[in-house]
Amino acid sequence: MSINDRYFMLCYTERIHEFAKIDEYKKWTVGTARTKYKTLDEFYQTELEINQKELIHLRTDFKRFNDLYSRYFNEQRKELFEKPKPFLEWYDKQKESCNYCGITQSELHTIVKLRDGKLTLNKKTKRSKGTLEIEKLNANLGYTFKNCVLSCPFCNNAKSNLISEDGWRAFFVPAMKEYFNSILNNDSK
Template sequence: MNRKNFNNDTFIKLHSFSQLTYDEIEKAMNISRAEVQKLYKSCKNEISYMQGIRNKFNKKRFLKEFMFKDFNEFYDWYESQPKSCCYCGITQEDALETKVYDNLTRKTRGKSLEIERVVTFPKEKNLYTYKNCRLACHVCNNAKSDFIDVEDFKFIAKGINDFWSKKLNRKIDLPTEVYDTFSLKKEKIDK
């Protein structure tokens, strides 16, 4: 790894994970304020991306159902997820391209994939955990809510998939992982 990449990676960890101030970063990296500012400018896109993930973390972290121990664990989970809806397969970029969300009155939703708890009942299984969470589009997350199980929702997701495919004038692949992993029939067989 070259020096520039090392400095960028170190800066991002200190800034975005440890959330150190510029003064603290200067001391930790033994560099000047001008060098810290230069690193910030060169890492601005990565920092903005990570801030979006941190915002998702911060919105949920005080909920009693939220079981991620810290931002690092949540970030690892987020990065491990496909960047498409676990139910219908739409990517965030494709969803935004359709302009469907332009008329939402609540502008805080629909701009990015949302954190979805797949198993929502019984209540004790309705948790934000590494195994139970996936990313979902606003439409699927709203439609599934907390009262439709994965197997039943698959029929609805196929309709939502058709909706997105028509809006984009191309077929979107329906994902299978969430249905294979969380099938109630499979759970009964495994018991």
């Protein structure tokens, strides 16, 4: 197994980001890792048999995947994150825009700015940053590359599991585009 594969396994499969996870991974008594290692970096260097500079280089190689993993990973979507390369290839095909209405990540951020720092009208934190979301095309199927797309929070929330993809595109996407244009042109909030 390559160092990259071993790093991926420790960081993303085993999710070792705290000493307790090291104890669990090594099957040690709780608290052992904290006495054995001064830092998590020391654990990674020892386990991977690399130095600090090599560890920094590994983290740099994984930075883009890590950013997307931090933004999108949850247990339901676990299958999408099994390997970095296929996930990044899938993500790049999404073009950082909503699969339905076409609004871009940049335009969503503009809406957040126009709404005084929140995407939502009621100032609740969920979806407040205006980040594109991973949406299942068919709600009855799992989170797979063939069944998932990026979607804006508006389309994802409104379509939910209530409206088919075809129905959403035919009846609601034109109205969503008109709505976004009115916000972006500062006609309404």
